[in-house]
Amino acid sequence: MFTGIGPFSISIAKEHIVKIYAIDINPDAYNYLKENIKLNKLKGTVIPLIGDVEEVLSGLNIKSDRIIMNLPGTAWSFLDIAIKSLKPGGVLHYYEFASEFQIPIDKIIETAYPRKVEVINRRKVKSKSPGIWHMGIDARIY
Ligand SMILES: C[S@@+](CC[C@H](N)C(=O)[O-])C[C@H]1O[C@@H](n2cnc3c(N)ncnc32)[C@H](O)[C@@H]1O
Structure with missing residues (x-):
């Protein structure tokens, strides 16, 4: 989710034989994502x-092993569709300002x-403002 130009997708597919659905709403990000897919020698798809x-996601009707949600301001409003799209035992990589x-x-x-829900990792990615962090939570959802 919120793939942008594909930093997560491209890095993962460069190293692993995987199938990644990379979604973004911004046409410029989408065009650079397509360019990045062509330019990088990917092992995965x-x-x-x-x-x-x-x-x-509603149209695709797929169940994923992992979903990355790096939209820290508003990702919470997409938690429902993300969890519905996650296989039992799949991992959510969720980011939020908190x-x-x-x-x-x-x-x-x-x-x-x-x-x-089993929280398997939690980290402060960086500071956003006094007392507020860009946080990452990795959670396995059964
Ligand atoms: C914070 S950027 C993250 C980009 C990339 N994942 C990264 O880590 O560099 C958030 C991205 O989410 C996209 N976005 C925001 N709302 C969206 C939505 N409802 N559906 C799909 N993409 C969305 C924006 O266009 C933007 O590219």
Whole structure:
């Protein structure tokens, strides 16, 4: 989700034999993503998709092993469709601007309910403003 020009997608597909659906709503990002797919020698496959993640995912009807959500301001509003699109035991890589880890973790647990959530990693990516961090939470959702 929110792939931009594909930094996560391209880096992963360069090293691994994978199939990645890379979605962004911005036409410029989508065009550079397609360029990046051509320029980099990928082991895996990156499928570029343009549009709103909710609409694209609803149309695709796929279940993923992993979903990356690096849109820290508003990713919370796409948690529902992300969790619905995740296989049982799949991993969510979720980013949010927050003051403490428990805030994004609670949102994931609440949205995933009654599915069980196991937080497997949490990190401060960088400072956003005083007391607020760009945080990453990796959670396995059963
Ligand atoms: C913070 S950037 C992240 C880009 C990339 N993942 C990275 O880490 O460099 C967020 C991206 O989300 C895209 N975006 C925002 N809302 C979206 C939506 N509803 N559906 C699809 N893409 C969206 C923007 O166009 C932008 O490229």
